[in-house]
Amino acid sequence: MTYSYDKEELESLIKIMEDHDLSALRIENDGTKVELERRGLLGGAKGGGIAIPALANRVANLIDDKKASHEEGALEAQATQDDTILIKSPMVGTFYTSPSPDEDPYVKPGQEVLAGQTLGLIEAMKTMTEITTTQSGIVSEILAANGEQVEYDQPLFRIKLTPDSE
Numbered sequence: 001m002t003y004s005y006d007k008e009e010l011e012s013l014i015k016i017m018e019d020h021d022l023s024a025l026r027i028e029n030d031g032t033k034v035e036l037e038r039r040g041l042l043g044g045a046k047g048g049g050i051a052i053p054a055l056a057n058r059v060a061n062l063i064d065d066k067k068a069s070h071e072e073g074a075l076e077a078q079a080t081q082d083d084t085i086l087i088k089s090p091m092v093g094t095f096y097t098s099p100s101p102d103e104d105p106y107v108k109p110g111q112e113v114l115a116g117q118t119l120g121l122i123e124a125m126k127t128m129t130e131i132t133t134t135q136s137g138i139v140s141e142i143l144a145a146n147g148e149q150v151e152y153d154q155p156l157f158r159i160k161l162t163p164d165s166e
Contacts, residue, residue: 010034084140087133087157089150093124097146105146107139112162119157122150137161 017025017036025036089095097105097120106118113119113133120131120142137159144156 083161085133085135085137085159085161086143086155087119087131087159089122089131089144089152089154089156091122091124091129092152093122093129093150095144095146095148095150095156096121096123096128097142107142107157109139109141111139113137113139113159120144131156133157133159135159135161 013025013027013034013036016022023037025034027034097107099106099121106120107113114136115134116132118130118132119139122129122131139157140160141158142156143158144150144154150156
């Protein structure tokens with residue numbers, strides 16, 4: 001079950017930021033993350049900006065959109081046929097399809113892969129982490145673009161399993 005913030009809770013968080021002159025606030029509750037950051041546009045005494053209720057509505061709408069998107073992704077993963085698997089990102093970072101910009105990608109759609117084979121990389125905090133497949137199969141889709149920021153658990157590859165992969 002995913003927790004959802006309502007307008008009053010968001011207004012309360014924004015008010016806490018304003019009262020304590022915080023520049024950022026990050027909260028996670030049951031998988032829902034809220035990150036609020038103030039860049040000189042909030043705060044009544046510090047120069048106009050956005051009214052707290054209006055900002056709370058905007059943040060609530062963004063959370064609802066993200067929640068709907070996440071639920072659609074979960075349904076898609078559940079709807080995946082038994083003969084395919086999704087390889088998901090183990091972390092937040094930048095996704096790369098090749099070891100360096102001047103080299104060929106690790107894999108391409110239609111290519112056969114073996115269990116343990118490197119499919120791509122994720123860079124986080126200047127550290128490269130290899131993304132590997134757990135089973136043999138054929139790459140049917142690459143679901144993230146080279147150089148794209150990816151989220152934790154975001155699907156990166158769809159692998160069609162081969163009969164000998166089980």
